[in-house]
Amino acid sequence: xxxxxxxxxxxxxxxxxxxxxxxxxxxxxxxxxxxxxxxxxxxxxxxxxxxxxxxxxxxxxxxxxxxxxxxxxxxxxxxxxxxxxxxxxxxxxxxxxxxxxxxxxxxxxxxxxxxxxxxxxxxxxxxxxxxxxxxxxxxxxxxxxxxxxxxxxxxxxxxxxxxxxxxxxxxxxxxxxxxxxxxxxxxxxxxxxxxxxxxxxxxxxxxxxxxxxxxxxxxxxxxxxxxxxxxxxxxxxxxxxxxxxxxxxxxxxxxxxxxxxxxxxxxxxxxxxxxxxxxxxxxxxxxxxxxxxxxxxxxxxxxxxxxxxxxxxxxxxxxxxxxxxxxxxxxxxxxxxxxxxxxxxxxxxxxxxxxxxxxxxxxxxxxxxxxxxxxxxxxxxxxxxxxxxxxxxxxxxxxxxxxxxxxxxxxxxxxxxxxxxxx
Numbered sequence: 050x051x052x053x054x055x056x057x058x059x060x061x062x063x064x065x066x067x068x069x070x071x072x073x074x075x076x077x078x079x080x081x082x083x084x085x086x087x088x089x090x091x092x093x094x095x096x097x098x099x100x101x102x103x104x105x106x107x108x109x110x111x112x113x114x115x116x117x118x119x120x121x122x123x124x125x126x127x128x129x130x131x132x133x134x135x136x137x138x139x140x141x142x143x144x145x146x147x148x149x150x151x152x153x154x155x156x157x158x159x160x161x162x163x164x165x166x167x168x169x170x171x172x173x174x175x176x177x178x179x180x181x182x183x184x185x186x187x188x189x190x191x192x193x194x195x196x197x198x199x200x201x202x203x204x205x206x207x208x209x210x211x212x213x214x215x216x217x218x219x220x221x222x223x224x225x226x227x228x229x230x231x232x233x234x235x236x237x238x239x240x241x242x243x244x245x246x247x248x249x250x251x252x253x254x255x256x257x258x259x260x261x262x263x264x265x266x267x268x269x270x271x272x273x274x275x276x277x278x279x280x281x282x283x284x285x286x287x288x289x290x291x292x293x294x295x296x297x298x299x300x301x302x303x304x305x306x307x308x309x310x311x312x313x314x315x316x317x318x319x320x321x322x323x324x325x326x327x328x329x330x331x332x333x334x335x336x337x338x339x340x341x342x343x344x345x346x347x348x349x350x351x352x353x354x355x356x357x358x359x360x361x362x363x364x365x366x367x368x369x370x371x372x373x374x375x376x377x378x379x380x381x382x383x384x385x386x387x388x389x390x391x392x393x394x395x396x397x398x399x400x401x402x403x404x405x406x407x408x409x410x411x412x413x414x415x416x417x418x419x420x421x422x423x424x425x426x427x428x429x430x431x432x433x434x435x436x437x438x439x440x441x442x443x444x445x446x447x448x449x450x451x452x453x454x455x456x457x458x459x460x461x462x463x464x465x466x467x468x469x470x471x472x
Contacts (some may be wrong), residue, residue, distance in 0.1 A: 058162060065093050065161035069454075071173035075198045076447065077179040077208055077246075083447035084147075090414025090450055091150040093157030101156050108155065108460060113407040117456070120400015121148050127393035131386050135350040144439070147449035154450065158457030167221030168454060169226070176212040179205070180242025194251040204443045206252025207432045211451070213243025214424060222417035322365045329367070330376055330435065336361050337380035341387065348387035355385075370431040374440065378433035381440065394439065401452055402426040408459050415459045422455045 057064065073088045076082035094101065108114050125145050132141050183195035183205070194202040216239030219226060226232040262454055315321055316328040340354055348354060359373040367373070375381040382390035405422030408415040430447055438444040 058164075062160075062162050065157070066164055066167050068093070069161070069163060070167045070171045073167070073172040074178065076175050077205055077212070078182045078199045083208070083443045083450065087147050087150060087154060087446040087450040090154035090157045090453060093161050094153035094155070095157075097156065097160040100160070102151075104153055104156055104159060108159075111460070113404040114456070114460075116407070117400050117404035117452075120396045120404075121151060123400070124393045124397035125149065125390055127386075127396075127436050131347070131390065134143050134347065135352075138430070139350065141351070141443075144445065147446045151449055151453055154453040155457055155460075158454055159461060163454065163457055164462060165223060166225070167460060168215065168458065169223045169236065170232075172212045172215035173219060173236050174242030176209060176216055176239040176246070177235075179209045179212065179246040183209075183246040187249045193252070194248040195246065198244070199443055201441075202250040203252045203436050204441055205437075206247040206250030207428075207436070208443065208447055209243045209246035209250065209430055211243075211425065211447070213247070214428065215242045216240040216243060218417060218421050222357065230326070238381050248400075248448070254309060283398060325368060325371050329365070329371065332362075332365070333358070333375050334377055336381050337375045337384040341383040344387055346387045347389055348385045349384065351385045358384075363390055374437055381437050394433075397439075398430055402443075405455070411463075415462060418455045418459045418462075422452060425451055425464075 068089050069086070072082070072086040076086055079085070110119075123146050128143070128145055130169040131137075179197055182197050184195075185193040186192050195205060196202040197205040199205040199208070216236045219236045220233060220240070223232070223236070226236055266390075312324050313331060315323060316331045320332075322328045323330050336358060337354075340349055340357065342348075349357065355373060358375065362373055375384060377392055379391055382394050386393075402423055405419045405426070409419035409423060412418075425448070429444070432438045432444070468470075
């Protein structure tokens with residue numbers, strides 16, 4: 050399952066694997082990269098649409114897939130209900146396109162017999178390109194916070210963390226990397242450059258993920274070593290992260306870390322908004338809770354809640370570049386669509402997480418991809434605490450594409466173990 054098997058692929062399958070590799074590699078440095086990756090997978094599925102119903106019926110027999118599909122269906126179903134209830138314009142439904150394309154994307158992954166090398170090396174390449182792009186932006190052009198080809202530095206920084214995590218998993222679980230030095234070096238570079246890109250983006254919400262994942266990685270790598278060596282590994286990771294913070298431009302990292310607690314404490318004490326990162330978020334979250342308390346079931350609608358938020362922020366003289374949004378998925382849905390909306394988000398994340406968790410329990414054949422899928426949900430949930438992840442196209446398309454790729458690799462691996470393949 051974890052080896053390279055390109056020689057057994059047909060010409061069409063090789064082309065499709067190459068297209069996925071290219072789209073994944075350029076995900077953060079090409080405009081619309083995450084969307085292009087998802088559309089590439091969906092297009093591959095559409096190419097073989099004559100087998101779509103039969104193959105999806107076969108996939109549907111798996112309990113983990115049904116749980117995932119249920120979570121997605123609840124999220125999309127409630128979203129459409131709220132759209133009809135509040136008479137939203139047609140543009141509102143664009144947010145659900147990547148979730149509706151998921152069956153086609155999965156079919157495309159299966160019919161292409163997607164190879165693990167595409168995931169591991171593609172993510173590492175994307176992280177290397179992101180780090181190089183960020184270095185050019187922040188250190189050569191001196192443009193400030195790096196944002197690659199994304200619409201915001203936070204999107205770029207958080208997705209760089211995800212790519213770094215995938216590269217780290219490749220070091221642990223991609224069998225050829227254990228035998229080939231250049232692969233280990235390349236995956237290590239991918240992990241380092243993904244972390245570096247996130248640091249240069251100034252995305253504080255993703256930095257906790259970096260530390261968490263690196264510590265877990267070191268603990269896993271030193272599993273057969275004495276406790277002292279494992280503790281030394283943790284110390285080494287901490288030193289390397291601190292060194293990265295020190296090497297990064299001061300205004301992008303250290304200045305953004307300085308005063309976090311002070312600004313938060315001042316807001317709790319006085320309610321003053323003194324910066325456009327910490328205290329402003331606390332103000333946004335406080336107002337979201339206030340709106341939720343007033344209409345806890347179905348909320349105020351997107352137009353209603355956001356217009357009231359814009360009015361609420363007027364006395365604070367918020368700069369033009371700061372969008373009047375709640376910057377927290379759960380609180381956003383609480384204010385806009387009440388408890389019903391919050392439950393739809395929890396169903397989405399919960400369904401995908403539980404599905405991968407069930408596969409993770411089935412043994413080594415599915416362990417690496419399932420564990421990575423669980424981590425993907427955990428990372429996204431963390432991101433969504435400080436940014437509207439489900440409110441941004443890049444986040445949505447990347448989440449759907451990566452989840453489907455991991456699920457497809459799991460299904461393909463278990464099919465091959467049973468002596469069957471997708472043709």
